[in-house]
Amino acid sequence: MTNSEIMTIHQALFIVMALAVLGSAIFVVTTSNLFRAALMLILTFFGIAGLFVLLDIGLFAVAQVLIYIGAISILIIFAVMLTRGMQGMVPRNSQAVAAAVTAGIIFAVLLLLFGPFRVTVDVARWPVFSLFAGNASPRDVGGIAWTPPNQPIPAMPETYIADFGRSLVDGNQYLLPFLLIAFLVDVVLAGAIFIARQRRxxxxxxxxxxxxxxxxxxxxxxxxxxxxxxxxxxxxxxxxxxxxx
Amino acid sequence: MQNLLNGIPLWWYLVVSAALFCIGLYAVLARKNAIALLMGVELMLNAANINLLAFWRYLTPASSGGLAFAAFVLVIAAAEAAVGLALIVSVYRITRSIDPEKLDQMKL
The missing domain is CATH 1.10.287 (Helix Hairpins)
Incomplete structure (x- = not known):
């Protein structure tokens, strides 16, 4: 930050949450013990719920705890325990280095596009960059395409949960996706039971x-x-x- | 100078979610265990959710589009985990292995 005399409590909380999320996520993808990976995945989900709290979206923080920590993590732990004997195997395949390089490159590009950095690129020489940032000045690319309009952040309505609930059953908004997704969940639950059914x-x-x-x-x-x-x-x-x- | 919510600019969220997405991508590309691979997919879906909700909160909190789509992502993630883990358990019963590279019986 440019004017960082002292960090506010929210910023400190954000950094703690972000470090918890990223650190435990890295542990999840590198450890060879699947059970520990599943437990650290819970910590990742919890940190993400904390980020939602910092966004003032308590509804989704609660949904995150209920669905991800309460349901998906338990499902994953059960699957880990049902496939016992797969523990302690080599955690990564032969393409691990290439995968890490690919992920790193994608992160670098995303950081360039979304981060605070500005990189000077001669668009006349590499015209492809004008695709990413149409409104950029000719020699300046990075962090431009997404920059929000220079207006204050709109206040969130007090009744955002009620609005959200109404929009899901409003025929002019999200009624059809809502019904489709309800049907999808129905089919998926029946299908999952059928696939994993234990036959005597x-x-x-x-x-x-x-x-x-x-x-x-x-x-x-x-x-x-x-x-x-x-x-x-x-x-x-x-x-x-x-x-x- | 960027607009702050609770003293936090929008790009902090975007960078965290980009990093989370890339960690999940690495897991999907490099893990030798189908369950670990599914964990990577969950991380990527969570990164998408952070992005959706952060953009919604900072740009258009008056409409509920961002919340609706984040809810759909949540539901689809749950469905994907249920079917994926059922398939893995079922495959493990038959082949005694959940290494995605070994599951090539359907190759021509």
Missing amino acids: PAEIIEDRRRQAEEAAEEAEAMRQAGMTPDVAPLPEGAVASTAEH
Whole structure:
């Protein structure tokens, strides 16, 4: 900051939260112990909830704690424990260095675009830069395309939660996405239960037996159809019996 | 001089969320464990959410568009985690491995 005589309490809190978020996120992606990674992921989510509090959006801080910490983290911990034996393996593959370089380059570009820095670029020589910052001066790129209009931050309405709730059921605003997403969650929950369903061994054996029977039946029907090609309904009956299951 | 909310300029949030996004991207590209990969996706979705809410608060707090889209991101993240983890557990039962590089049975 340019005029940093002393840090306000909010700034100090922001820095603490940001360091907690980024430090625990780095731990999550580097550790080989998945269980610890899941626990540090909770700390990351908690820090993000703190950032939402600093934005004055208490609603989303609470939603973050309920959904991410309360639901998704528990889901991840359960998955970690159900796939025990995958612990302690090499945490990264052979492309780790390339991945780190890629992520670093993307971060550098984002920092250039969103950060406080100004980099002088000769647009006449690299015209591609004018795509990022159309309103930039010819030799100046970086932190320009996104700069908010020079007006004070609008006050947040007191009733922002009520407005938000009304906009979700307003046919002129977000009613259709809201219904679609409700349908998506419905389908997803049913699908997740179906995919992860534990099948009993007896059930699997029964399934295989039925499949073998069907295959034998079909082969028999084919053989009979081949021997007596003028009998039409026989293959159809075989098809109907397979479609039953 | 930039506008401050609680003494914090907007770009602080943007830089934190960019860093979080890149950390998640690294996890998705480099981890050898499908669950760790999903954790990276969660980090990236969270970074997107920070951006959405920060821009909403600093620029257009009077309309509720930013909140609505952040809520949709939240719901989709939950759905993605549920399906992804169900798939991982199911794959682990069959192949006894959750290394994404080893899951190539469907390759031609």
